[in-house]
Amino acid sequence: MAKVKRGDIILFTMILIIGSVTVLQWWSHQHVAYEQGxxxxxxxxxxxxxxxxxxIGDERVIDIKTKYGHNTLKVYDYGIQMIYSDAPKSIALDMGFISKPYQQIICVPTRVVVEVLVPETEQGESDLDAVVG
Incomplete structure (x- = not known):
């Protein structure tokens, strides 16, 4: 049986500390509370x-008619949901109600993307370095 050396213990401890810090950072970003609206x-x-x-809490219906297709979105209860799409499959409708930052509804045939954004003041503090488009 191989003997555990001092360097092995130091390396294992460093990996454990770095992993713990990474998990705590990820967890803290996932549990940021935003006020309604x-x-x-x-x-x-x-x-x-x-x-x-x-x-916001008020109900609003958004009708999107383009050369790619027709979609209807409904804003209510501090979130948004796609309630109609003339796409061949109802995948975007199955994505349901979204209300948390970075959640998305994507309808590929009609080329519609809906994404929940963080407040303007915090967008500069995003972990993203760049967006490639």
Whole structure:
């Protein structure tokens, strides 16, 4: 049986510390609480911004008719949901109600993407270095 050396113990301890710090950072970013009405949904069609909608408690229906197809979104209860799509499959409808940062609804045939964004003041503090498009 091989003997455990001092260097092995130091290496194992360093890996354990780095792993713990990484998990704690990830966990703390996942549990950031936002006040109701603070988040927004960015709606894009074919990669171009269509509309930015505040996610508030009031109910609102957004009808998107483009040359790619027809979609209907419903904003309510501080979130958003796709309630109609003329795409051949109902995959985007199955994505359900979204209300947390970075959640998305994507309808590929109609080229509609809906993403919940963090408040404007915190977007500069994002962990992303760049966006490739």
């Amino acid at each position: 603070q988040l927004q949904a960015l709606i894009t069609v074919n990669g171009k911004e269509y509309e930015t909608v505040p996610l």
